[in-house]
Amino acid sequence: MVDLPQKARVVIIGGGVIGCSVAYHLVKKGWKDVVLLERKQLTSGTTWHAAGLIAQLRATANMTKLARYSQELYGALEEETGVATGFKRNGSITVALTEERHEEILRQAAMARAFGVEVEEISNERVKELYPHVNLEDVKGAVYLPLDGQGDPANIALALAKGARQGGARIQERVKVTEIAKTGRTVTGVDWVADDGSASGHIECDMVVNCAGMWGHEVGRMAGVNVPLHACEHFYIVTENIDGLSQLPVLRVPDECAYYKEDAGKILLGAFEPNAKPWAMEGIPDSFEFDQLPEDFDHFEPILEQAVNRVPMLAEAGIHTFFNGPESFTPDDAYHLGLAPEMDNVWVAAGFNSIGIQSAGGAGQALAEWMDTGEKPFDLGDVDISRMQPFQGNKQYLFERSKETLGLLYADHFPYRQKATARGVRRSPFHHHLKDAGAVFGELAGWERANWFANEGQERQYHYSWKRQNWFENSAAEHRAIRENVGMYDMSSFGKIRVEGPDAEAFMNYIGGGDYSCPVGKIVYTQFLNTTGGIEADVTVTRLSECAYLVVTPAATRLADQTWMRRHQGAFNVVITDVTAGEGTLAIMGPNARKLLQAVSPNDFSNEANPFGTAQEIEIGMGLARAHRVTYVGELGWEIYMSSDMAGHVFETLHAAGQDMGLKLCGMHMMDSCRIEKGYRHFGHDITCEDHVVDAGLGFAVKVDKGCDFIGREAVIKRKETGPEARLLQFKLTEAEPLLFHNEPILRDGKTVGYLSSGNYGHTLGAAVGLGYVPCAGEKATDVLASTYEIDICGTRVRAEASLKPMYDPKSERVKV
Numbered sequence: 151m152v153d154l155p156q157k158a159r160v161v162i163i164g165g166g167v168i169g170c171s172v173a174y175h176l177v178k179k180g181w182k183d184v185v186l187l188e189r190k191q192l193t194s195g196t197t198w199h200a201a202g203l204i205a206q207l208r209a210t211a212n213m214t215k216l217a218r219y220s221q222e223l224y225g226a227l228e229e230e231t232g233v234a235t236g237f238k239r240n241g242s243i244t245v246a247l248t249e250e251r252h253e254e255i256l257r258q259a260a261m262a263r264a265f266g267v268e269v270e271e272i273s274n275e276r277v278k279e280l281y282p283h284v285n286l287e288d289v290k291g292a293v294y295l296p297l298d299g300q301g302d303p304a305n306i307a308l309a310l311a312k313g314a315r316q317g318g319a320r321i322q323e324r325v326k327v328t329e330i331a332k333t334g335r336t337v338t339g340v341d342w343v344a345d346d347g348s349a350s351g352h353i354e355c356d357m358v359v360n361c362a363g364m365w366g367h368e369v370g371r372m373a374g375v376n377v378p379l380h381a382c383e384h385f386y387i388v389t390e391n392i393d394g395l396s397q398l399p400v401l402r403v404p405d406e407c408a409y410y411k412e413d414a415g416k417i418l419l420g421a422f423e424p425n426a427k428p429w430a431m432e433g434i435p436d437s438f439e440f441d442q443l444p445e446d447f448d449h450f451e452p453i454l455e456q457a458v459n460r461v462p463m464l465a466e467a468g469i470h471t472f473f474n475g476p477e478s479f480t481p482d483d484a485y486h487l488g489l490a491p492e493m494d495n496v497w498v499a500a501g502f503n504s505i506g507i508q509s510a511g512g513a514g515q516a517l518a519e520w521m522d523t524g525e526k527p528f529d530l531g532d533v534d535i536s537r538m539q540p541f542q543g544n545k546q547y548l549f550e551r552s553k554e555t556l557g558l559l560y561a562d563h564f565p566y567r568q569k570a571t572a573r574g575v576r577r578s579p580f581h582h583h584l585k586d587a588g589a590v591f592g593e594l595a596g597w598e599r600a601n602w603f604a605n606e607g608q609e610r611q612y613h614y615s616w617k618r619q620n621w622f623e624n625s626a627a628e629h630r631a632i633r634e635n636v637g638m639y640d641m642s643s644f645g646k647i648r649v650e651g652p653d654a655e656a657f658m659n660y661i662g663g664g665d666y667s668c669p670v671g672k673i674v675y676t677q678f679l680n681t682t683g684g685i686e687a688d689v690t691v692t693r694l695s696e697c698a699y700l701v702v703t704p705a706a707t708r709l710a711d712q713t714w715m716r717r718h719q720g721a722f723n724v725v726i727t728d729v730t731a732g733e734g735t736l737a738i739m740g741p742n743a744r745k746l747l748q749a750v751s752p753n754d755f756s757n758e759a760n761p762f763g764t765a766q767e768i769e770i771g772m773g774l775a776r777a778h779r780v781t782y783v784g785e786l787g788w789e790i791y792m793s794s795d796m797a798g799h800v801f802e803t804l805h806a807a808g809q810d811m812g813l814k815l816c817g818m819h820m821m822d823s824c825r826i827e828k829g830y831r832h833f834g835h836d837i838t839c840e841d842h843v844v845d846a847g848l849g850f851a852v853k854v855d856k857g858c859d860f861i862g863r864e865a866v867i868k869r870k871e872t873g874p875e876a877r878l879l880q881f882k883l884t885e886a887e888p889l890l891f892h893n894e895p896i897l898r899d900g901k902t903v904g905y906l907s908s909g910n911y912g913h914t915l916g917a918a919v920g921l922g923y924v925p926c927a928g929e930k931a932t933d934v935l936a937s938t939y940e941i942d943i944c945g946t947r948v949r950a951e952a953s954l955k956p957m958y959d960p961k962s963e964r965v966k967v
C-alpha cells in the first residue's frame with residue numbers, strides 16, 4: 151500500500167538518472183520534504199539501457215564544467231553510498247577520417263585546453279598502441295582525452311537515489327503523476343495513482359521538477375509548460391565475449407557515425423546515424439518499463455559494415471545483443487534545464503539527447519543551486535528552457551526535426567552549419583522578396599533569415615568547411631556595401647515587446663540599467679541586470695509615448711527577456727505584450743542610408759531632426775513606418791519598423807529607389823562581420839548573465855544616478871569602485887588567412903588566460919577578429935594592453951593585436967554623421 155505525504159516542498163516527477171540527481175543535490179543543499187515519484191521502477195525509462203560513455207568536453211566552458219563535475223561525483227559516489235557506479239577513467243580516442251574532421255578535432259583540442267581539460271593530439275602509431283584493434287586506413291589524425299570515462303548508468307542512478315534517500319528524500323516507485331493542479335502561474339500540487347490502481351492521492355507542493363525524460367513533453371503539458379522534445383530510436387549492438395579483450399579506451403569514429411566501448415570483454419558498438427527514426431508520435435505506451443523497441447537490422451547495417459572494416463575483430467565476434475531503445479531529442483540538441491517561462495514554480499530537467507548520463511551530475515547540481523538561490527549559478531543559456539520558442543512544442547515540428555538531431559551529434563560541426571529539417575516555420579513579410587533576390591537562408595528560433603545573397607547563377611547553398619566557405623566573397627561584398635555605400639537587410643526576427651501602462655516609466659527604470667525618463671522618441675541602448683551585475687538581456691528600448699515603450703530583443707531571447715520582465719513586474723501597473731509578428735523591420739545602413747531614405751520619404755532625417763538614438767514616425771512610399779536611428783554595424787543608418795501589412799510595399803519602395811544608388815541586399819553574416827569590427831557585443835556569447843556589465847565594457851549604458859533603485863545597481867556601483875575583474879578585449883590576428891569562430895584560446899604573454907567569446911572575419915580590418923575576456927583584477931587598462939597576445943588556432947599560435955576600443959571607427963564618427 152502506497153503511503154505518501156500530503157504535502158511536500160518539491161515533487162520531482164521521474165526516477166531516471168536526472169530525477170535521482172536532482173533529488174540528491176537538493177538534499178545536499180539541506181532541502182527537506184523532497185518527494186520523487188516514478189511511475190514504474192527507477193531507471194526503467196531510458197537510463198537503464200544507456201551505453202555509459204562519460205566524456206568531459208562539451209561545446210562550451212560551462213557545459214564542460216558540468217560534465218567534469220559529473221565525473222568527479224560518479225567517482226566518489228560508491229564510497230558515499232556503497233553502490234558501485236562502475237565509473238572508470240579509461241580515456242577516449244576520437245579519430246578523423248577527413249581533413250575537415252581533423253581540423254574540427256584539433257580545434258576541439260585547443261578548446262579543451264582553454265577549458266582546462268587534459269587532451270593530447272596523438273599520432274596513428276599512438277592510436278594503435280592505445281587501441282590495437284583499430285584499422286588505421288584513412289585516419290588523418292586523432293585526439294586522446296585520458297581522463298574521459300565510462301560507467302554503469304543504472305547503478306549511477308541508483309547510487310544517486312540512495313544518496314538522496316540517505317539525505318531524507320522520499321523516493322516512491324510505481325506511482326504515476328496523472329494531473330498537476332495550478333492556480334494562475336503557480337502549480338499547487340500533483341495527483342498521483344499507484345501503478346496497480348490500489349491507491350491514489352494528491353500532494354500539495356511548493357514546486358515541481360519535470361524529470362520525465364521522453365515523457366517530458368506530456369508532463370510539461372500537464373503543468374502548462376512547453377518542453378519541446380521527441381523520442382527517437384537509438385541503436386547499439388553488443389558482441390559476444392571476445393577472447394583476450396582487455397580494458398580499452400572508448401573509440402569514436404564520427405565519420406562513420408560510430409563509437410566503440412569495451413565492457414567486460416565485449417564490445418558495444420553504438421551509432422549516431424544521419425537519418426534517425428522518431429518514435430511514438432502517437433504517445434508512449436502506458437505499459438513502457440525496461441522495454442526495447444523492435445530491432446531494425448537494415449537501418450543498422452551500414453554502420454555495422456563500416457565498423458567491421460574499422461575494427462576487424464568484430465567480423466569474428468558474434469552479436470550477443472541487438473539493442474534499440476528510445477531517447478529524447480530536442481530541436482537544437484541541447485537539453486532543457488531551468489524554470490519554465492510559462493509558470494513560476496515548474497522546473498525542468500529533460501531532453502538529454504543521448505548525453506544524460508554524463509550530464510546528470512552537473513545538471514542536477516546546477517538546477518539544485520538555481521532552485522535554492524532563485525538565480526542561475528552561472529550562464530546556462532545553452533540549455534536554459536526559456537530559449538525554446540512556443541511553436542517548438544508542435545509535435546509535427548518535433549517529429550521532423552528529431553530525424554536530424556540524433557545524427558548531428560556525430561556530424562561535422564562546421565561553423566555556420568544550418569539545420570536541414572523542419573524549416574520554413576517562421577518567415578518574415580519580406581521572405582519572398584529576399585528569396586527572389588537570391589537569399590540563402592539560415593534558421594534561428596524558427597525564423598528563416600537571409601544569411602547571404604548568391605550572385606546570378608551561383609548555387610544557393612552552403613558548402614561547409616573550416617576554411618573560407620563558398621559565401622565568403624558574397625558576404626565580403628555585402629560588407630563593403632555597408633561600409634562604403636548603402637545596404638538593406640531584414641531584421642524582422644527581432645523580438646518586439648511592448649510595455650504599456652501608467653507605471654511603464656517607473657517599471658522600465660526598475661528593470662533596466664538605462665535612464666528611461668526620457669522624451670518620447672528617445673532610444674535607450676540598455677541591459678537588464680541581475681543582482682550581481684551580470685547581463686540578463688541586451689536590448690534597445692524606445693519610448694513610443696508617455697506610457698508605452700518598445701523593447702527590441704534578439705530573436706532567440708524574446709521569450710526569456712519577456713519572462714524576465716514579467717517575473718519582476720511586482721506591483722507595477724503595466725501590460726507586457728509580444729508584438730514581434732506585427733511589424734517587419736528593415737535595416738538601412740551605410741554612408742548613403744540618409745540619401746536613400748530621403749528619396750522615399752518626405753520626413754527629415756538630418757542630425758537635427760532625427761539624431762542618433764531617436765525614432766520618428768515617417769511616411770515612406772505610400773505607407774507609414776517608424777525610423778529608429780541606431781546601428782549594429784557601426785555606420786550611419788536606420789531600422790525601419792512598419793506594420794506587416796505594409797512591409798511588402800515598403801520593401802519594394804526602398805528597393806526600387808536604391809537601384810540607382812547601388813543598394814545591396816545583405817545578410818546576417820555581413821552583420822556579424824561588421825559588428826565584430828566595431829566591437830559590438832553579442833548577447834549569449836560576449837555577454838551573459840555571468841558577465842558583469844562593467845567587465846563587459848558596457849558600464850556607460852548603466853545610469854546609477856538616475857534617481858531610483860534598479861536591479862543590479864549596487865553591484866554596478868561596487869564594481870565601478872573596485873575596477874573590473876576582467877576586460878573584454880577585441881583581438882585582430884596579424885595574419886590575414888586564419889579564421890576565428892569562437893572558443894579559441896587566448897594566450898597572454900605565452901600563457902592561456904581565456905578564450906574567445908565570439909569571432910568572425912573583419913573584411914575592412916583585413917583579418918579575423920575576436921572578442922574575449924582577459925582576467926585583470928587590480929590591473930590598469932594600460933597593463934592589460936601592454937602584454938603580447940596570441941590566439942591558439944588548432945594548436946598553432948597566431949599573434950594578435952589587442953584593443954579595448956573598437957579597432958574600426960573608435961570614436962564612432964561614422965555613426966553620427
Ligand SMILES: Cc1cc2nc3c(=O)[nH]c(=O)nc-3n(C[C@H](O)[C@H](O)[C@H](O)COP(=O)(O)OP(=O)(O)OC[C@H]3O[C@@H](n4cnc5c(N)ncnc54)[C@H](O)[C@@H]3O)c2cc1C
Nearest residue numbers: 164166189195196197200201202203327363505506507508
Ligand atoms: C541506446 C542509448 C545509449 C545511450 N548512451 C549514453 C551514453 O553513453 N552516455 C550518456 O551520457 N547518455 C547516454 N544515453 C542517454 C541517457 O540514457 C539518457 O539521456 C538518460 O538516461 C535520460 O535520463 P532521464 O532521467 O532524463 O530519463 P529516463 O531515464 O527515461 O527517466 C524518466 C523517468 O520518468 C518517469 N516518468 C515519466 N512520466 C511520469 C509520470 N507521469 N509520473 C511519474 N514518473 C514518470 C519514467 O517512467 C522514467 O523512468 C543513451 C541513450 C540510449 C537510448
